[in-house]
Amino acid sequence: MDDRYGTDVLARGWREAGRTKVGRVEASVDLVVEVAGDGFCGAVTRVEGMNVELEDRFGKRRLFPLGGGFLVDGAPVVLTPPAAAPKGRTRTASGSFAVDDPRARTARASRIFVEGKHDAELVEKVWGADLRAEGVVVEFLEGVDLLEQTLDAEPPTAERRYGVLVDHLVPGSKESRIAERIMAGRHGAHLRIVGHPFVDVWQCVTPRALGIRAWPEVPRSVEWKVGVCRALGWPAEEQADLARAWQHILSRVTTFRDLEPALLGRVEELIDFVTVP
Numbered sequence: 001m002d003d004r005y006g007t008d009v010l011a012r013g014w015r016e017a018g019r020t021k022v023g024r025v026e027a028s029v030d031l032v033v034e035v036a037g038d039g040f041c042g043a044v045t046r047v048e049g050m051n052v053e054l055e056d057r058f059g060k061r062r063l064f065p066l067g068g069g070f071l072v073d074g075a076p077v078v079l080t081p082p083a084a085a086p087k088g089r090t091r092t093a094s095g096s097f098a099v100d101d102p103r104a105r106t107a108r109a110s111r112i113f114v115e116g117k118h119d120a121e122l123v124e125k126v127w128g129a130d131l132r133a134e135g136v137v138v139e140f141l142e143g144v145d146l147l148e149q150t151l152d153a154e155p156p157t158a159e160r161r162y163g164v165l166v167d168h169l170v171p172g173s174k175e176s177r178i179a180e181r182i183m184a185g186r187h188g189a190h191l192r193i194v195g196h197p198f199v200d201v202w203q204c205v206t207p208r209a210l211g212i213r214a215w216p217e218v219p220r221s222v223e224w225k226v227g228v229c230r231a232l233g234w235p236a237e238e239q240a241d242l243a244r245a246w247q248h249i250l251s252r253v254t255t256f257r258d259l260e261p262a263l264l265g266r267v268e269e270l271i272d273f274v275t276v277p
Helices: 117-134 144-153 174-183 224-231 239-251 261-274
Strands: 023-026 032-035 041-048 051-055 061-065 067-072 075-080 111-114 137-140 162-166 191-195
Touching (some): 032 051, 117 261, 224 239
Parallel strands (some): 023 075, 111 137, 111 162
Antiparallel strands (some): 032 067, 067 075
C-alpha cells in the first residue's frame, strides 16, 4: 500500500513533497501571459523597471508588477525581467541600426521644420538618435502661417536645404494652399514640404498605443484637443491639462510601431532630403 507520508519523516525535502513547482519565465516580447485571478490575457509588449506591460487582442494595454501570479499555457509561472541580449547591433526607436559612436555630429546647415512643440517632441522621441547621428536640427514654427516669414529671413540654398512637416496636409486645406504657394515661389528649389492627413500630430500616435478603439470625433465648433480630452474623460479646463494629456500620449510612444504610417514615411523622406550630400 502506498504511504503518502513516506517512510522517513526526517528525510530531506519532506516539506516540499506534493507542492507544485512554479517555473520562472522571462517576460520576453510577444510572450502570451494570463494574469491569475484577474482574467486579463495579453502579449508582453515591454518591460519597464520591475513592471511588465501586456496588450490584449483588443489593443488594451495594462501594467503589472513582475513576479508571481501569472499563467503561461495554463501553468503558474513567475515572470522575470528578460536577460540582457547578447551584444550586437541594436536599433533605434525609428528602427534604424544604432551607430557605434552615439556622440552627436556637428549640426548641418540644412534642417527640418515642424509646426509646433508637440510635433518636435514626437519626432525627437522616435528619430532623435538618427537625427543626432546625421547632425540634423529640428525647429518648430508655432504654426505653418509663419513658414514663409521664416524662409524669407534665412532662405534655403543648395548647401542649406529645408524640410518641412505640416499637419493636415490634405487637398483644399489652409495648410495645403500655403504649401503650394511657397513651393511655387522662390524658395521651392531647395525646399521639401510634406505632411500627414491628421488634424493634429496627436492623431499620429496609433489608438492601439493608447489602448483606445479610435480617436474621438470632435465637432468643428469645439477646439480639437479640448474635445479629445473631454471625450476620453481627461481634464481639459486649462492649458496645463492639455499639456498633461500630451505628455501621457507621448509616454505611450516607444518605437516607430506606435506611430501611423502616414507620418513615418514623411519624416524619413525629410531626413533623406536634408542629408543629401
